[in-house]
Amino acid sequence: MAPGIIDFLKRILTTLTPSMQEKYLPKEIEQAAQQHWEHAAAFRATEDAAKPKYYCLSMFPYPSGKLHMGHVRNYTIGDVLSRYHKMRGFNVLQPMGWDAFGLPAENAAMANGVPPAKWTYDNIAYMKKQLKSLGFAIDWERELATCQPQYYQWNQWLFLRMLEKGIAYLKTGTVNWDPVDQTVLANEQVIDGRGWRTGALVEKREIPMYYLKITDYADELLSALDTLPGWPERVKTMQANWIGKSHGVRFAFPYRLGGKQEKLWVYTTRADTIMGVTFCAVAAEHPLATHAARNNLKLAEFIEECKRGSVMEADMATMEKKGMPTGIFVDHPLTAKKIEVWVGNYVLMGYGEGAVMAVPAHDERDFEFAKKYGLAIKPVISVAGQTYSLDAWQEWYADKAHGVCVNSGKYNDLDYPSAIDAIVADLKAKDLGDQQITYRLRDWGISRQRYWGCPIPIIHCPSCGVVPVPDDQLPVVLPDDCVPDGSGNPLRKRADFLDCACPKCGQAAKRETDTMDTFVDSSWYYARYCSAGNTQAMVDARSDYWMPVDQYIGGIEHAILHLLYSRFWSKVMRDLGLVKYQEPFANLLTQGMVLNEIFFRKPQGGTAGRIVYYNPTEVDLQFDDKGNRCGATLRSDGQPVESGGIGTMSKSKNNGVDPQALVDQYGADTARFFMMFAAPPEQTLEWSDSGVEGSFRFLKRLWAFGHAMHDSVRGAGKVPEKLDGALAALADVRREIHLNLKQANYDIGKHQFNTVASAAMKILNALEKTPRPGDGAAVIAEGLSILLRLLSPITPHICHVLWRELGYGDDLLQAPWPEPLAAALAQDEIELVLQINGKLRGNLRVAADATREAIEAAALASTTVQKHCEGKPTKKVIVVPGRLVNIVV
RNA sequence: GCCGGGGUGAUGAAAUUGGUAACCAUAGCGGACUUAAAAUCCGCCGCCCUUAUAAGGCUUGCCGGUUCGAGUCCGGUCCCCGGCACCA
Numbered sequence: 006m007a008p009g010i011i012d013f014l015k016r017i018l019t020t021l022t023p024s025m026q027e028k029y030l031p032k033e034i035e036q037a038a039q040q041h042w043e044h045a046a047a048f049r050a051t052e053d054a055a056k057p058k059y060y061c062l063s064m065f066p067y068p069s070g071k072l073h074m075g076h077v078r079n080y081t082i083g084d085v086l087s088r089y090h091k092m093r094g095f096n097v098l099q100p101m102g103w104d105a106f107g108l109p110a111e112n113a114a115m116a117n118g119v120p121p122a123k124w125t126y127d128n129i130a131y132m133k134k135q136l137k138s139l140g141f142a143i144d145w146e147r148e149l150a151t152c153q154p155q156y157y158q159w160n161q162w163l164f165l166r167m168l169e170k171g172i173a174y175l176k177t178g179t180v181n182w183d184p185v186d187q188t189v190l191a192n193e194q195v196i197d198g199r200g201w202r203t204g205a206l207v208e209k210r211e212i213p214m215y216y217l218k219i220t221d222y223a224d225e226l227l228s229a230l231d232t233l234p235g236w237p238e239r240v241k242t243m244q245a246n247w248i249g250k251s252h253g254v255r256f257a258f259p260y261r262l263g264g265k266q267e268k269l270w271v272y273t274t275r276a277d278t279i280m281g282v283t284f285c286a287v288a289a290e291h292p293l294a295t296h297a298a299r300n301n302l303k304l305a306e307f308i309e310e311c312k313r314g315s316v317m318e319a320d321m322a323t324m325e326k327k328g329m330p331t332g333i334f335v336d337h338p339l340t341a342k343k344i345e346v347w348v349g350n351y352v353l354m355g356y357g358e359g360a361v362m363a364v365p366a367h368d369e370r371d372f373e374f375a376k377k378y379g380l381a382i383k384p385v386i387s388v389a390g391q392t393y394s395l396d397a398w399q400e401w402y403a404d405k406a407h408g409v410c411v412n413s414g415k416y417n418d419l420d421y422p423s424a425i426d427a428i429v430a431d432l433k434a435k436d437l438g439d440q441q442i443t444y445r446l447r448d449w450g451i452s453r454q455r456y457w458g459c460p461i462p463i464i465h466c467p468s469c470g471v472v473p474v475p476d477d478q479l480p481v482v483l484p485d486d487c488v489p490d491g492s493g494n495p496l497r498k499r500a501d502f503l504d505c506a507c508p509k510c511g512q513a514a515k516r517e518t519d520t521m522d523t524f525v526d527s528s529w530y531y532a533r534y535c536s537a538g539n540t541q542a543m544v545d546a547r548s549d550y551w552m553p554v555d556q557y558i559g560g561i562e563h564a565i566l567h568l569l570y571s572r573f574w575s576k577v578m579r580d581l582g583l584v585k586y587q588e589p590f591a592n593l594l595t596q597g598m599v600l601n602e603i604f605f606r607k608p609q610g611g612t613a614g615r616i617v618y619y620n621p622t623e624v625d626l627q628f629d630d631k632g633n634r635c636g637a638t639l640r641s642d643g644q645p646v647e648s649g650g651i652g653t654m655s656k657s658k659n660n661g662v663d664p665q666a667l668v669d670q671y672g673a674d675t676a677r678f679f680m681m682f683a684a685p686p687e688q689t690l691e692w693s694d695s696g697v698e699g700s701f702r703f704l705k706r707l708w709a710f711g712h713a714m715h716d717s718v719r720g721a722g723k724v725p726e727k728l729d730g731a732l733a734a735l736a737d738v739r740r741e742i743h744l745n746l747k748q749a750n751y752d753i754g755k756h757q758f759n760t761v762a763s764a765a766m767k768i769l770n771a772l773e774k775t776p777r778p779g780d781g782a783a784v785i786a787e788g789l790s791i792l793l794r795l796l797s798p799i800t801p802h803i804c805h806v807l808w809r810e811l812g813y814g815d816d817l818l819q820a821p822w823p824e825p826l827a828a829a830l831a832q833d834e835i836e837l838v839l840q841i842n843g844k845l846r847g848n849l850r851v852a853a854d855a856t857r858e859a860i861e862a863a864a865l866a867s868t869t870v871q872k873h874c875e876g877k878p879t880k881k882v883i884v885v886p887g888r889l890v891n892i893v894v
Numbered sequence: 895g896c897c898g899g900g901g902u903g904a905u906g907a908a909a910u911u912g913g914u915a916a917c918c919a920u921a922g923c924g925g926a927c928u929u930a931a932a933a934u935c936c937g938c939c940g941c942c943c944u945u946a947u948a949a950g951g952c953u954u955g956c957c958g959g960u961u962c963g964a965g966u967c968c969g970g971u972c973c974c975c976g977g978c979a980c981c982a
Contacts, residue, residue: 064982066982067981067982069982104982107981107982108980108981108982109981109982180980181980189980190980191980191981192979192980192981193980193981193982194980194981195980239898239899240898242897242898243897243898243899243976243977246896246897246898247897247977247978247979249897316979316980317978317979318895318896318978318979319895319896319977319978321895322895322896322978323895324895370895446979447979449979450979450980452980453980454980455980522980523980523981523982524979524980524982527982560976560982561898561899561976561977562976562977562982563977563982564898564976564977565897565898565977565978565979566977566978566979566982567982597899597900597975597976598975598976600975650974651974651975652975653975653976682906682907682918682919683906683907683919684906684907685907687899688899688900688907689900689975689976690906691905691906693905693906693920695905695906695919695920695921696905696906696919696920698920699919699920700919702934703919705933705934706934709934748910751910752910755910759906759907759908759918760907760908760917760918762918762919763907763908763917763918763919764918766918766919767917767918770918837914838913838914839914840913840914840962840963842962842963843913843961843962843963844963845914848914880962881962882962883913883962883963885913888913888914889913889914889963891913891962891963892962893962893963
């Protein structure tokens, strides 16, 4: 046909039906879809008792500057679930806000001389624009930022309630102290034991801090994990281990000091080994250590050494164990034998009693310590078939399940529980100890010696002492124009903040300058979204409607701290009568991290200089003939760079990919599709440029297919009741589509969105192969309507526009979720796998409703079986319905 | 160090949870279209042996076990990742 005639026909067609853009133009499509949702206020959530509610919450972002890939992944997962449930008929709430207080704002302030408030609000404005461009179904009317007084005043208000109830209290705590900058450092700011800015050796320092008694809730926080079937097992296990409930014995070693009778208290879970105690160890800050150091210069020096060094548990656990004897002896509580007290750098004052009993024979750490300092090792547990040797530590030395006491006088031959009972009875009789349940969990210290946080509402009065700020003076507003300079909290220099009148006596007084841990802000924001805008109360009746959160989504790195603090905080709110729910998050999805390859060059010539990291977007990869990677070069100079393997996207390794560049180049739908397709949500996700290209190609193909089918879909009728005879090929395609839909629906239930994306691709593959004329159009129209609905939670923009272009309806969000049809799935014959002795040997076609006996007979009669087990007698035939037949000979 | 998770083709991964290992993609190779390139479309693609195949053998980090049958369960071991209480 001549081109002129084709053009002529095209022009006629376009006048007959609404025209459709031929090329896939994500920018236009996404703008149109987003405008539609905006005008329809499609995501505004209102309380509606008639509908089942679905509160879908993603962990709010820290406004660090721009979105990173982890955010895109997190919020796409939340958006897929939100849109899916909306189409399923749920009343969906998906809010968004900003975890806006924190250290990075102060660092940026120091670097740029800009107040943290301005930096934070600028970042929020930019990141909000980014979130909007990704098309998330968010109710922006509920937006909050934790640095707003109307939010954090309720931190202060609840803190005061906790103070009244004794849940909040004052105690000394240990912090990292930079002696040059004269300031407290965060753990992150301590690098190899030195301050990050000054390079000075960091010291430990004891300062007064406010603590929250999370330990009062330890037992409930532990037992209530069983009421959370929607939480991943691994998170519940981690929380249970973190709380660390243990049944043990608290007992004392009596001693005389300065003419007075005293007791050195310790706690142990291995009281059955008490007869093996050969020394005790106390923390450097323990009163006994301080006493002994008075006339012992070397010990005093050692105690000073212990006070340097790290406060971090990982460092404590891996450092070299050191100790020094105090020369002080205590009495063994059962034998009255003299036991020497040592100072150990591995004993912490803040944990338990600040003192431990040492049983080198049955505790690995004590064993090493005793070997190092030549202390006695006395085995008191024996396990049948094992011989104790002092040469090296053996796993069984610490075995309490199979051992019995030996070398233990009256306790000999007792097993663990009986030994504990007998020993506790004797300790009790002497008033020297009893059984006790303890927790590894420690109270939550919330005081931070930093500016950019929620002020702790306390006033220090020279006459009245510590005075809580009265409710009617809340909020204590943080001045928002300070610029920190690294030399400590700038609030200390702000007279307008600092100076106030004592609420009790009216005298001149000073405000507390410590602010709250940012984990406080994030411990209840989910409840505040439900009561947005209420200036009179922290939460109101709307929170009773929405809470608990039906689906919480966030990084696995928050598995313990944030989630535990949030659970604790909501239990406190419950006990204050503010909320009715027991647990804030009914279901939890912990997404994996986003990773990318790390490229670097070591400094040339010698060790001086830093490693330079190059962004993967600046690196070209080389491949050999077989397609294997054989090198990488920097694009700018063509010289090779080294690969540092795959790691989480981070600023320090310069391996982040800017989501904005991705959205600008390919559109939001491609970014969203790739994020869902590349890995299941709970696993780590590796970045791949070519994977993004592939996602974009798929969406282009989808658009092109929609364009090609435009007229026939608009003109298509219903799929005929029977697709047999000449239409058998159509029946196959239709079955494939419905099978994939069935699988996808199952996978959505498992939150396995990568295979949902894969199912969508398979459906498009099937549709493209469908014979087009006649009844094919009906099958295609049906299949495409399934595909668009199934895919719409992942790539909502392209699906929304195609849905309208192809005349399915005005609003895809209002369409019902697709379900597979039994008629489309039905088939007469099925194929079974044929195994002989568990080895795959062939296939077997049988009727779909064949009985076990019929299948067995057909299998034995098949040529495959005849060939492979000629003559050998059949021992057993295993038939797995719908799957396989295994013949054992 | 302790707690938790992971390891499957060249790569991301799948396997309805003990029943055909590698779906769907990516990369690569070959072809069509094109003056050419891009884009698009079609075909091949775990490894070994081979008489080149519609035969056979091997393969889910490594070693061992349970089972008719193990990527999946059990024991051991190596490596990687997350958390460890002031990064968020």
